[in-house]
Amino acid sequence: MPSNSTAPISIKEKIRELFNILCMRLHEPKGIDSMQRLFDDLDEYNELLFKFTGKTIENSRVFEIGFGARPLRMALLQSYGAHVKGVDLDIPFLHGKFSEIIRIWKQNGSERAIKSFIRYYLFDLSERNTLAKAIELHGKKMNFSFSNENLFFCDASELEFQPNSFDLIISEDVFEHITMPSLLKLIPKIAHWLDSNGLALIRPNIYTGISGGHLTEWFPSTVNCEIKRKSEPWEHLRKNRFRPNTFLNKLSRKDYRALFSQRFCILEERVKYPYLGKKWLTPEIQHELREYSEDELFSNTVLFVLKPIK
Template sequence: MNKIQTSSSASISFKEKIRELFNIFRLRLLEPKGMKKVEGLFKDLNEYKNLLLLYSGKPIENTRILEIGFGPRPLRMVLLKSYGAKIKGVDLDSPLLYGKISEVINIWKKNGFERAIKSFIRFYLFDITERKILEKAVELRGKKLTFSFSQDELYICDASELDFDSHLFDLIISEDVFEHIEISSLKKLIFKMVHWLDPSGIALIRPNIFTGICGGHLTEWFPPVVNSNMKRKSEPWEHLRKKRFQPNTFLNKLTRKEYREMFSQYFDILEERVKYPDLGKKWLNPEIRQELKVYSDEEIFSNQVLFVLKPKIIKK
C-alpha cells in the first residue's frame, strides 16, 4: 500500500484532536454570513492584482499563476480563473470538489480516514453554501464562476517534487502553507520557484509566522478570535511558553527572520506586509514579555506575513 500523505495531521492524542475539531466547528459557526463570508477572497484577489501590476506591469487576465497549497477548497483558484487567469495548483491533500463518494474514497486512500471524514463533513455543512455565495459575488462583478478543473491544473503531491519548465509562471502565490513544509523540502521548493518564475514575475508568499500569537496553530488563538475573551485552556503564546498543547498539524517553526534569510538567497524581498499589525498586544503584559525576551517585537507581532518576492538575476 502507498504511504498515506497529508499536510494536516500530527501526532496528538485522540482527545486533543476532538477538542481541536470542536473548536474549528465553533469558529466556523461564528464566521460572517452572506457576502461578508467571501470578502477575504476578494481582498486577496485585489492585493494580487495591485502587486502584480505594480511590480510586473501585468494585469491579472491571462496571467500564468501557480498556487502552492490550494487546500481542501480551491476557492482562490476558481476565483482567479473567473478573472481570466491561467492557473495551476498543488497540494498534498486531495480536494473534495463535487461531494461524490468516489472522491471521499480516493481521499481516504491518499490522505487517510481523518482527512476523508473532515472533508466530507465540511463539504456538506459549509462548502456548498460558501460556493453559492462566491458564485453570486462573482456574478455581481460581471464574471462567471466555473467550479471545474482539468487534469493538468491540479497536482496532488509534494510541491518540492514538481518539475515545471523555466519561466512558466508570472505569479506564484501561497497562503498559510509554507509553515507546514519540512525545512529540507522548503529549501528545495524555493530554489525551484526562482526558475519557474518568469524574470519579470513575482511570488506572493504568506506564511503564518511561528513566533506570533497565532503561530502555534491552536484553534483558540486563530487570528479572528485572538482579541476575544472566549474561555480558553491555553495561554497567549502557549506554543512558545507553556507548550502544553499541540496543534493537529505539522509546523516547521520558522521565525520571520529565518524566512527572510531563506527567501533572500534567491529572491529580492520587495515588501513584507503583516496582515494583522500588533495582533496579541492586548495579552502582552510585562510578565509574558519577560518570558518571551529572546524574541523581538517584530517576531512577537508577526502573524500572517506577506513576502513580495522578485527573482534575483542569476549570473551565468
C-alpha cells in the same frame, strides 16, 4: 502509509480542536460578506503584480501552492481570467463522488476522508454558491472547473515545470506546514519557474506570532475575543502544553528572510494583522519572551513580496 498534513496528537486534543473549528465556522460571517477576504486578496495580488511587473491578473499564468480543501481562491482567479494551476498535499472533495472519497482515504487517510465528506455537505456547497453570487455582483461568472492537468496532489517540491512557466506564484498560510528539506528544494524551484519579470507572493503564518502555534483559541479571528481558554498567550513559545492538529516547521520571520533572500529580492513585507495580540503581551510575558523581538512576536501572517534573482 497515507500522506497528509495532520500531526500526531491525542484523540482528546483532536476532538477539542475540531470542535473549536466547527464553532468558529458556525459563527463566521454569512452570505456575500464571508467572501470578502478572497476579494481582498485578489485586489492585493492585482495591485502588487501591476506595481512590480506592469501586468494584471487577467491572462496571467498563476500557480497556487497549497490551495487547500476548498480551492476557492483558484476559482476566483480563474473567473477573473487567470490561467491557474495549483498543488496541495491533500486531495480535495470537489464533486461529491464516492470514488473521490475512496481516493482521499487511500492517499490522505481515513481522518482526512471523513472530515472532507462532512465539510462538503455542511459548508462547501453553500460556500461555492455564495462565491458564485459574489463574483456575479462584480460582473463576472464563476469558473469552478479544474482539469486534471491543472491540479497536483503531492509535496510541491517534487514538481517540475519549465523555466518561465508562471507570472505569479502565490501561497497563503501554507509555508509554515512545509518541512525544511522540502523548503530547501522548493524555494529555488519557485525562482526557476517564475518568468524573469514574475512575482512570488508568499504569506506564511509566522511561528513566533501569537497565532503561530495554530491553536484554535489563538487564531487571528479569536485573539481579541473574550473567550474561555485552556492555553495561554504565546503558549507554543512558553509552556507548550498543547499541540495543533497540523505539522509546523517553527520558522521565525528572520528564518524566512534568510531562506527567501538566497534566491529572491524581498521587495516588501506586509504584516496582515499589525500588533495582533499586543493586549496580551504583559510585562511578565514580555520578560519571559525577551529573546524574541516585537518584530517577531507581532509578525503573525506576513506577506513576502518576492522577485526572482535571475
